[in-house]
Amino acid sequence: MQGFGNLLEGYRRFRANCYETEKGRWKELAEGQAPRAIVIACCDSRADPATIFDTDPGEIFVVRNVANLVPPFEANGGRHGVSAALEFAVTQLKVPEIMVMGHERCGGIEAALTGCFHGAAAGEGGFVHRWMAQIDGPATEIAETHGTGPDAARMLEELAIRQSLANLRSFPFVQSREQAGNLAILGCHFSISEGQLYLLDEAEDAFRPVTTD
Ligand SMILES: [Zn+2]
Numbered sequence: 001m002q003g004f005g006n007l008l009e010g011y012r013r014f015r016a017n018c019y020e021t022e023k024g025r026w027k028e029l030a031e032g033q034a035p036r037a038i039v040i041a042c043c044d045s046r047a048d049p050a051t052i053f054d055t056d057p058g059e060i061f062v063v064r065n066v067a068n069l070v071p072p073f074e075a076n077g078g079r080h081g082v083s084a085a086l087e088f089a090v091t092q093l094k095v096p097e098i099m100v101m102g103h104e105r106c107g108g109i110e111a112a113l114t115g116c117f118h119g120a121a122a123g124e125g126g127f128v129h130r131w132m133a134q135i136d137g138p139a140t141e142i143a144e145t146h147g148t149g150p151d152a153a154r155m156l157e158e159l160a161i162r163q164s165l166a167n168l169r170s171f172p173f174v175q176s177r178e179q180a181g182n183l184a185i186l187g188c189h190f191s192i193s194e195g196q197l198y199l200l201d202e203a204e205d206a207f208r209p210v211t212t213d
Pocket residue numbers: 042043044066067068103105106107108109
């Protein structure tokens with residue numbers, strides 16, 4: 001129970017610091033949320049959007065999954081967690097911006113690139129394999145031409161962000177709002193070792209470092 005104990009220590013600090021000094025803000029938040037951006041990020045513990053964008057509760061609506069992927073619009077009977085979150089944030093909360101954030105050394109991307117869980121049973125990597133199969137095509141192409149090292153991983157991380165942006169635009173409620181100028185769609189990549197964010201310039205199809213001064 002050591003790990004759980006550590007989490008409770010954090011909770012006690014939250015109560016003593018963040019909650020006590022911001023009680024009014026929490027009362028306001030209880031009435032409803034009006035986040036200014038949706039961030040689609042990886043589950044990875046090192047790439048936390050609230051930390052990287054220095055946001056407070058109520059400011060960003062975060063969807064996290066393995067390798068920050070947005071599947072295409074599919075109106076079938078599947079359990080579409082990303083689609084449900086997107087639909088709620090875009091059509092009900094009317095959030096005006098969506099940011100897809102990839103990151104360096106992504107384990108999901110590495111699994112897709114190396115095929116390490118190919119043929120694995122559920123519980124032994126099979127779930128990760130099935131989820132990452134969304135980018136199997138480009139993963140195989142990159143692995144064949146560039147290998148499976150850090151440069152190839154970075155390529156696939158960036159490609160997955162581009163694919164997620166394309167898939168976002170396959171949702172009719174996203175596409176119509178973007179075309180009407182009511183929704184901005186952005187892609188970025190976070191380098192853990194440098195603490196540097198790279199923003200995708202879609203016109204030039206290039207990731208450029210965000211300046212910090
Ligand atoms: Zn990741």
